[in-house]
Amino acid sequence: MPNFRLNFFVDEVGQYIADNVKLMTNLQTIAESLNTKCKGQAWIIVTAQQAITEVVGDMTARQENDFSKIQARFAIRMPLNSADVAEVIQRRLLSKTDSAQIMLGNLHDKEENNLKTLFDFADGSIRLKNYRDREHFVASYPFPPYQYTLFQMAITSLSQHNAFEGKHSSVGERSMLGVFQEVAKTLADRPVGGLATFDLMFEGIRTALKSSVQQSVQIAERNLDDPFAVRVLKALFLVKYVKEFKPTVRNISVLLLSEFEADQAGQRRKIEDALARLERETYIQRNGEVYEFLTNEEKDVEAEIKALDVDPTEISKELETLAFDTILRHRKIKHLTTGFEYSFSRKLDDHLLGREYELSINIISPFNDDAAAPDAVRMRNMGREELAIVLQPDVRFIRDLTLFRQTDKFIRQSRSGSPQPGRDRIILEKGEQNSRRAKDLELRLRKLMAAARLFVRGDELDIGGDDPQDRVVKAFQALVDKVYVNLPMLRGVNYVEADIAKAASPTSTLFGEAGTGLTEAEQDVLNHIQSQARNGVKVSAKYLTERFGAKPYGWPTVATLCLTASLSGKGKCETRSDGTPLEGAELARALNNSHTLGNILLTPQLEFTSSQIRAAKDLYKELFGLPADGSDARVLGGEWAESIRKLADELSRLVTERYKYPFVAALEPLRDQVVAMVGKPAAWYITEPVNQEDALLNAKEDILDKIRSFMGGAQREIYDDVRDFLQAQEANIGYVDAAAGEKLRAALSDPDCYKGTAIQALKSDLYALKDKVELDVLKERKAVIAAVDECADKVAQTAEFQALTPEQQDKICRSVASHKAGLDAVTMIPILRDRANGARSSLMQQMLADIARMTQPPAPTPADPGMKERPAPAPRPPSYVNAADIKVAYPRPYLAEEADVDQYVNELRKTLMAEIAAGKKVIV
Numbered sequence: 001m002p003n004f005r006l007n008f009f010v011d012e013v014g015q016y017i018a019d020n021v022k023l024m025t026n027l028q029t030i031a032e033s034l035n036t037k038c039k040g041q042a043w044i045i046v047t048a049q050q051a052i053t054e055v056v057g058d059m060t061a062r063q064e065n066d067f068s069k070i071q072a073r074f075a076i077r078m079p080l081n082s083a084d085v086a087e088v089i090q091r092r093l094l095s096k097t098d099s100a101q102i103m104l105g106n107l108h109d110k111e112e113n114n115l116k117t118l119f120d121f122a123d124g125s126i127r128l129k130n131y132r133d134r135e136h137f138v139a140s141y142p143f144p145p146y147q148y149t150l151f152q153m154a155i156t157s158l159s160q161h162n163a164f165e166g167k168h169s170s171v172g173e174r175s176m177l178g179v180f181q182e183v184a185k186t187l188a189d190r191p192v193g194g195l196a197t198f199d200l201m202f203e204g205i206r207t208a209l210k211s212s213v214q215q216s217v218q219i220a221e222r223n224l225d226d227p228f229a230v231r232v233l234k235a236l237f238l239v240k241y242v243k244e245f246k247p248t249v250r251n252i253s254v255l256l257l258s259e260f261e262a263d264q265a266g267q268r269r270k271i272e273d274a275l276a277r278l279e280r281e282t283y284i285q286r287n288g289e290v291y292e293f294l295t296n297e298e299k300d301v302e303a304e305i306k307a308l309d310v311d312p313t314e315i316s317k318e319l320e321t322l323a324f325d326t327i328l329r330h331r332k333i334k335h336l337t338t339g340f341e342y343s344f345s346r347k348l349d350d351h352l353l354g355r356e357y358e359l360s361i362n363i364i365s366p367f368n369d370d371a372a373a374p375d376a377v378r379m380r381n382m383g384r385e386e387l388a389i390v391l392q393p394d395v396r397f398i399r400d401l402t403l404f405r406q407t408d409k410f411i412r413q414s415r416s417g418s419p420q421p422g423r424d425r426i427i428l429e430k431g432e433q434n435s436r437r438a439k440d441l442e443l444r445l446r447k448l449m450a451a452a453r454l455f456v457r458g459d460e461l462d463i464g465g466d467d468p469q470d471r472v473v474k475a476f477q478a479l480v481d482k483v484y485v486n487l488p489m490l491r492g493v494n495y496v497e498a499d500i501a502k503a504a505s506p507t508s509t510l511f512g513e514a515g516t517g518l519t520e521a522e523q524d525v526l527n528h529i530q531s532q533a534r535n536g537v538k539v540s541a542k543y544l545t546e547r548f549g550a551k552p553y554g555w556p557t558v559a560t561l562c563l564t565a566s567l568s569g570k571g572k573c574e575t576r577s578d579g580t581p582l583e584g585a586e587l588a589r590a591l592n593n594s595h596t597l598g599n600i601l602l603t604p605q606l607e608f609t610s611s612q613i614r615a616a617k618d619l620y621k622e623l624f625g626l627p628a629d630g631s632d633a634r635v636l637g638g639e640w641a642e643s644i645r646k647l648a649d650e651l652s653r654l655v656t657e658r659y660k661y662p663f664v665a666a667l668e669p670l671r672d673q674v675v676a677m678v679g680k681p682a683a684w685y686i687t688e689p690v691n692q693e694d695a696l697l698n699a700k701e702d703i704l705d706k707i708r709s710f711m712g713g714a715q716r717e718i719y720d721d722v723r724d725f726l727q728a729q730e731a732n733i734g735y736v737d738a739a740a741g742e743k744l745r746a747a748l749s750d751p752d753c754y755k756g757t758a759i760q761a762l763k764s765d766l767y768a769l770k771d772k773v774e775l776d777v778l779k780e781r782k783a784v785i786a787a788v789d790e791c792a793d794k795v796a797q798t799a800e801f802q803a804l805t806p807e808q809q810d811k812i813c814r815s816v817a818s819h820k821a822g823l824d825a826v827t828m829i830p831i832l833r834d835r836a837n838g839a840r841s842s843l844m845q846q847m848l849a850d851i852a853r854m855t856q857p858p859a860p861t862p863a864d865p866g867m868k869e870r871p872a873p874a875p876r877p878p879s880y881v882n883a884a885d886i887k888v889a890y891p892r893p894y895l896a897e898e899a900d901v902d903q904y905v906n907e908l909r910k911t912l913m914a915e916i917a918a919g920k921k922v923i924v
Helices: 013-017 021-037 061-071 082-093 098-118 134-140 146-160 173-186 198-208 215-223 227-238 249-255 264-280 296-307 312-328 374-381 395-414 421-450 468-483 498-504 520-534 541-549 557-569 584-591 594-599 610-624 633-655 662-675 684-691 693-712 714-728 730-736 738-749 758-796 806-818 829-855 898-917
Strands: 006-010 042-046 284-287 290-293 332-334 341-343 345-348 351-353 360-364 386-390 453-456 459-461 573-577 600-604 879-882 920-923
Touching: 006 021, 013 021, 021 042, 082 134, 082 146, 082 173, 098 134, 146 173, 146 198, 146 227, 173 198, 198 227, 215 227, 215 296, 227 249, 227 264, 227 290, 249 264, 264 284, 264 290, 284 421, 296 395, 296 421, 312 345, 312 351, 312 360, 312 395, 312 421, 312 468, 332 468, 360 374, 374 386, 374 453, 386 468, 395 421, 421 468, 453 468, 459 468, 498 557, 498 584, 520 541, 520 557, 520 600, 541 557, 541 594, 541 600, 557 573, 557 584, 557 600, 573 584, 594 600, 610 633, 610 684, 610 693, 633 662, 633 684, 633 693, 662 693, 684 693, 693 714, 714 730, 714 738, 714 758, 730 738, 730 758, 730 829, 738 758, 758 806, 758 829, 806 829, 829 879
Parallel strands: 006 042, 345 360, 360 386, 879 920
Antiparallel strands: 284 290, 332 341, 345 351, 386 453, 453 459, 573 600
16 A cells, blocks of 8 residues: 555553563564564564663673664664653643743742752762753742753663562663652642652652662661651662762751651751661661662661771770871971971870870870860879870761771671672772761861860960961971970070081180170070089080970071080080090081981080199190180180190101111100190190190200201201211221221210200311211222232233133133222222232233133044043143142241241242142242
């Protein structure tokens, strides 16, 4: 048929298909068959409570792929949103008669101003529509406009959490019509002016809800004798999963507003009482200002949480962390006047937390009974060095903090159990809620601390402001001022480490013009050092920092060190470290090193009269030969110490030269005396050296000055020349003039030779002896040369020498010359004489032997030697003997007469002939 049209309707397709894939393909088969049979002249129209893509609420990935195959069959979509539903409800269910429109119009005009605020949700909740105008009010009455959107969000979120019977129950916009109709019927008999409360919506969906889901409401209806609490519970049930809505007391009050003229303050108190009861009986839970309905599983978890025992120390630790670490965030607080940061003890309800210091901050928490009795805290605070912070009583804060610890403990314990998907989801939500609860606790504790009463030494401080940290810091200033009453002695100066070096300088102006006079603070430090010294105690720098860092002073460590350095710089006390005096830059470096403060000892400087100072200065000038610069005992003592050290070094250096100058041994007594004076305290030099004045000055004038003069003048050069000459010419002097040499030695060994002109007189004797020695050495050197030349002349006249070739003669001459080589370097007379005697006695014999070896003929060789014939012996070279070496056998020791001479000559002739007969040649 040309005008044929077929419309095929499928109502509630969601419930028809559900999660059955076969029914889905059946619907696809119908669509394809109708298209084929009707040649495109058929329409398939389906209805559903939700968008077609959400029909199957819990589709798997495979089901989604299957369902997508038929989506193309439904190209035209006509969604029915909440705005359209509201319009349908208003026109079909809430249409008014003419008289009713007049009455409601007048009611709108009467309440027009209230309407702008009555239905506004606060506390960070979602913004929902209010009445737009008079016509909107008349059309929507008795339902406030927010209920359309909020209820639609409520049933959708309940559906997503499987709260309804049937997996694919109708929970879309269409289902709202029936619910609003039921509520409207309930309110039909009420007079004009009443409003539909949100809890009434529960009755509209009760029959569709799973029994397990609404079990808590049913139990409350049976067991609670408070209908209003049940209404509150129903309202909380509806908005449980609407995350955008914050069910605070204010917003719940809006949900339960039943009439325009209601006492809102009274209703809020009534709601608070109902919420408290529901929370006690674990129907709901509170997280800060927000309340939440609990399902059966959630109730079980909540009951387990509240049943956990939490040690009070855990609560205290959590409160300490919140108050001190999160809100206050200071371990030290800076005192604005001095710029010094003071550490403080942490106390919570009078219990010390951690390390103890002199100052304390004591927080009286809502857990303490004294939170409601601040006067008792004030009385205890009078004798303490603490800032008492009395928080106002807050039962809810106590309960929430306890619940926070219980929940945290429960979550940590639950992590070790076996997986339980439903329970694990609840525990995860509890963790998120607890995180929000922690932030809420911090915010509320900030408000409590901002409103807390503050006490210092029994006085309440009037410090305003909303920042708790700022209030505590300001109150701490008052605590420092009241405890450290001597703090003003520092005159409000902010000391830094760089000031220590300035204070240690004698010319410092840090505490006054040109360092003169003592400030009140300096005088207190000096008085304490002096009082300890009277008891025989040396005070350390570390002890001073601890003593004046405590009450009633409270001085910063660097301030005490500056004052200590200043007292030393002004000569009021003496500072030593390991026995070594410290002054100026060295003192500043030591005081800047915290590890050495315990070794830095201070003693008061003794006071001396002007006559004592003058006597010490006079002796200094005479002993050291220059005036002292210092006019006070400390500076003068320092100059004495330095000069004594230098004098001791000089004397020790002089005494060590005793091996060269024996007379300096006279300085040993003075050296020992001066060395014993080294390293004494500055005050010692003002009095003690004067007692040794005579010995010191006598030794200086009689010995030291003369030795200095000797060692620095020409006498030392003469002494050195004589000593060096005697050492160098010791072997010659005995041959030249032994008496002159002994005279020189005696003069050098004289212990008083440095006195007078004895050494200077030696100069002429030295040069006289020096001339003698050098002349004798020259004479002995010439004697050696003459002996060698004489020997060479005799050898040159011999026939053997004449028979040598020129080359052999030249070799003999070079041998002779070698005996004269190096004579200029020989300065010892014994050596020269030995050389001359050697030339006379053995040189000619040696030369003739060398000539004989050169002229010796070769050994004869036979023409044809036989086997039994021995070869002729080689000719032996002639041997030579000195006539002086030949011993004549003469019986008498001497010659006395001519006959003796004749006899000796005969014996000599026999002896010489015997030597010649033996083949020797006699050198005469």
